Amino acid sequence: MNELTHTDHQVPDAGGMPSFADFTHWEGPAIGLMDLDAFFASVEQLDHPEWRGKPVIVGGLPEERGVVSTASYEARPYGVHSAMSSAQAHRLCPHAIWTRGHFDRYRAVSAEVMAILESETPFVDRVSIDEAFFDVTPGRYSSEDPVTIARRIQERVAALGVTCSIGLGCNKTVAKIASERDKPRGLTVVFPGCEERFLAPLPVRAMSGIGASAERALKHAGIHTLGQLAQAPLARLTTIFGVNAEAVKLRAAGREQSVVKPFDAPDDVKSVSNERTFAEDIVELDDALAALALLGESVGRRLRRKGLVGRTVTIKIKFAYGSGKTMQRKLPHPTDDENLFVPVAQSLLTSLWSPGMHARLLGIGVSDFDTAGGIQTDLFCEVDERGAMASDRRELSVAVDNVRERFGAEAVTFGRAARFGGALVRPDKFLNQNKPRE
């Protein structure tokens, strides 16, 4: 696996800097960030050998107002990148192989990768399907050299058929920025004590948490680099970052103290939502209400699977001309039952709907979860008193969930949602069927 190490380099690049050989042991915290390279596209190429070496794009289809989720490295020279509209990507790279993606498959490969990390250290902080921090501080779990562990992780991941890039440093901010330095299959190490020299020359935008808006505000204040950000007066930064100003300064200076939680810590989700952009705008309130019901079914199913009951329902609408709106309402009781939260969402939508509206996107979500959780079965017995899902209806819902798990989401739908069945895929057809009857 020599190719895994040929991209290794120590940072900063200039001469006189420490090299791997200078570090016989690592001082202080060692935190890594592992990022799977072009992950979705790589899994597609793994599963379709005939796609290897060719531009592959995972994302919504150009004719569906979709966007690019992941472009394989072969597609990137054409200028195709994540979040670009699929229509534009299609213009740039017309011969690309296109797929909407296979998320169950990505989740399965991700789980294998995470298991590798977990076998190397119990302190693994999964941040997304293709990214995780891991703590390999010598002495915390093992005393092995962090660079050696990082190299081994890369080899073991590569054996699965996908590759990853790793950044290694004294905290999460440094590790994350380092991981982006050299892709794909890169290993970038910022040795202890080199943080400031590594970070200072970088543009502020390199640090996660600083987006277009903060970058603009900082530029206005004459702050362009992380070095300047680390030196800036706190009062100045408070007007931009509010309560986070001090933490931002510390991170920019490379002096943040990161905590990597154990892998098996409970995942504390804060909200569960579902939204869809329609290939054609929805113009009738009835259709919008039906779409909301269908979107809500999946939210309810996911809440039940996770054992969560939420107190707040939120709807989201985006209009054809670009603006959007969200509304939320607190529910009388926490629930995981779409029969209870969807009607509330529908009444919110009805209250803001006016004739002539063109909705390009609708969404529904549930948040503000009961901290007691809905996992325990005794909770099921209390739901009647609390006004949540009645037990017989809950049994029905759980049964339906099981059918869906085995036969797919389209196997069972209720009432209006059934009429809307294929609409999320082909709303044009649906809208034609449901034209007002006059």
Place this chain on the structure above:
DNA sequence: TCTGGGGTCCTAGGACCC
């Protein structure tokens, strides 16, 4: 034919209570 589908976190204003 520009702009998806998940999420998290923060801010600010109004209602309401003391």
Place this chain on the structure above:
DNA sequence: TCTGGGGTCCTAGGACCC
């Protein structure tokens, strides 16, 4: 009748991430 603050809850919106 006019006037406070402080605290908390609810709601809307926006920045940011992958």
